[in-house]
Amino acid sequence: MSLVIGITGGIGSGKSAVTHRFAARGITVVDADLAARVVVEQGRPALAAIRDRYGADILLADGNLDRAALRRIVFADERERHWLEQLTHPLIADEIRAQLQRSASPYTLLSSPLLLESSQKTLVSLVVVVDVPEAVQLQRTMARDDNDEAQVRRIIAAQIPREERRALADIVIDNSGSLAALDEVVDELHKEFLLRAETAAAAR
């Protein structure tokens, strides 16, 4: 397995904007949000457990999870969020590990909104935080999703506070500027990460 670099940040901070730019440079990206979708696909035991707890109404007509309905439940009630996390987080971690093992790129990115809040932090050698002020986070998330401001605030409240996240970072990417500015930052970091990967490979 190549060097694994963690990318984290709150909802709407720009993790995907960052990782798409690394992917365009040929770097494999493992995305925890996508892994979280895999573990609740139809036929998976976790989906049956969710249906047992919330009833058949938690499924769409086609049998898939009604994600918007579950989002409303778990961000309104901390106990329900903790129940969902104890069910899915071990499965998500297994899925992430399997995807990391398959990576063949010089280094690999693990992008996760909950990297620092979960055991996923043990999978990475370096923590990169994508950082924006909360007002930008709110505005960009609401422009992207169908969540209202109160819902986005509840999701932010379920995540590690901005200052704590920044304090745990090895590298902070300020994403309050333009996407062109972000591209330049990614260019520099990609060079640095390639060097780190070479050093790590030589030491093995």
Ligand SMILES: CC(C)(COP(=O)(O)OP(=O)(O)OC[C@H]1O[C@@H](n2cnc3c(N)ncnc32)[C@H](O)[C@@H]1O)[C@@H](O)C(=O)NCCC(=O)NCCS
């Ligand atoms: C509640 C669910 C069904 C809502 O699905 P939805 O499609 O609306 O959102 P999506 O999964 O794309 O997540 C959007 C964002 O919400 C935030 N978020 C999701 N889960 C959590 C959580 N448990 N705690 C805090 N923030 C979260 C993240 O910033 C994430 O990027 C889904 O988020 C979920 O299954 N969450 C539990 C699993 C989990 O913790 N996933 C996060 C990655 S490990």
Ligand SMILES: Nc1ncnc2c1ncn2[C@@H]1O[C@H](COP(=O)(O)OP(=O)(O)OP(=O)(O)O)[C@@H](O)[C@H]1O
């Ligand atoms: N520098 C930027 N300038 C303008 N818009 C941006 C910038 N960075 C990201 N965005 C936009 O903000 C929104 C949130 O960014 P993105 O989806 O990358 O965040 P994320 O951290 O991956 O979010 P989530 O945690 O919800 O998965 C997107 O619509 C994206 O296109």
